[in-house]
Amino acid sequence: MSSEPRLPVPSLGDAAASAADGVGGDGRDLPSSRSFFGRFFDALTGAEDDPSHDESKPQTGSTPSIINLRRMRVDDVAVPKAEMIAAPDDIALNDLVELFREHGFSRIPVYHETLDHPLGMIHLKDLALKHGFGAKGPFDLLSMLREVLYVPPSMYIGVLLQQMQQRRIHMALVIDEYGGVDGLVTIEDLIEQVIGEIEDEHDEAEGTMCLAEKPGQWLVQARMPLDEIEAKTGFKLDNVEDEEDVDTLGGLVVVLAGRVPQRGEVITNDAGIQFEVVEADPRRIKRVRMRLPADLVAATQSQTKEVVKPHDS
Incomplete structure (x- = not known):
């Protein structure tokens, strides 16, 4: 039996599944050239293997590619612990706002005493809706925390991407063998391994x-x-x-x-x-x-x- 796990098939609708198989929803054959999403789902399920690709060889400096979903692991893309930006659970409101402003992130993990005791993450939108726009009231960070995923460094990024999609959680903490936090990865980090760097409105033209x-x-x-x-x-x-x-x-x-x-x-x-x-x-x-x-x-x-x-x- 192969030691490499097969990634599970994503739960898609019948129309999406038919499109991935090259058949239109009304029975018409689609063009032979694969759509992006068709190739994307094939990479997750292993249906589009590259015969020239040897997954036994170490992959370093990989260029953006759908095949990265099956050959790259979380440890290859995660931000290491030393580079993580996180907030303690006793942080003041003004300090938390300044942390968001300084680093420009939309999500920041929250911990108790040390990074090895994570509590969840705070989303900038939740903070703004509750304490921005002139709103007043007691600051309770713990009540605004959202769940994060906890994943091993050896997990394939395709598996993690699928979990993020299914559970609607876009941040994961990498956990080492002793249960401590070893790094952080977001859904943007994973998608960039497939389609390249993503630039938003804040990036320069x-x-x-x-x-x-x-x-x-x-x-x-x-x-x-x-x-x-x-x-x-x-x-x-x-x-x-x-x-x-x-x-x-x-x-x-x-x-x-x-x-x-x-x-x-x-x-x-x-x-x-x-x-x-x-x-x-x-x-x-x-x-x-x-x-x-x-x-x-x-x-x-x-x-x-x-x-x-x-x-x-």
Whole structure:
């Protein structure tokens, strides 16, 4: 018997099941190309195996793909305990509001004394409806707590995604063999392994991938290609002598640091250009502030003045 568990079939309606099988609800055959949801459900049930894929091989740095539901485990995507943002059960209302404001999350786990004693999670919407919009009344955090899932690190992310869908709980805490909390994972973390990074209204638009804040300083999305940044700023950045190819600014910063740096760290290359990590999570860098050294800024400004100098009439 295979040691790898088969994921259970999601409970779908007859129409969805027929669509996944390539048959329309009125008996018509659908086109042979699979719809996204058809392939999604096939990946959950194992009906669309990739014959060229060897699941016995370790998967590192996986790109977004439906097959990740069956080959990646919770431990591969969870935020580690040291990086978790959580609130104690005795936190004051103003401090809790500031915690939401500072980190921009919609859900925050709540614990008693230590993270190894979780009580549930607080949803920003519940807090706003009960204590926002000028509402007044006693603050009772425990009465607003919602349930979280508790899962082992070895669970396949497809199984967890299905549990989140069925139980309508979008946050899970990863529990180690001793019952302590080892990390945190949200439904967004799981879906991003299938379709790629999800951006909402608070994320910056593509047109602002490189924003000039002042002379010699830019706020750049880490996924922006190096050649585009170099064309926009006029400075060569990829002077790292390394066997690994670097295509994006985030990749360059990781190579310079030798690891994934944390938010607030400043990395400097050989030319003196500083890269400040503005936004990051444990797995990747998201935004970087790039600063030129003072001599390069002065040289750039002088060259600009010469270019725009009006001709004598």
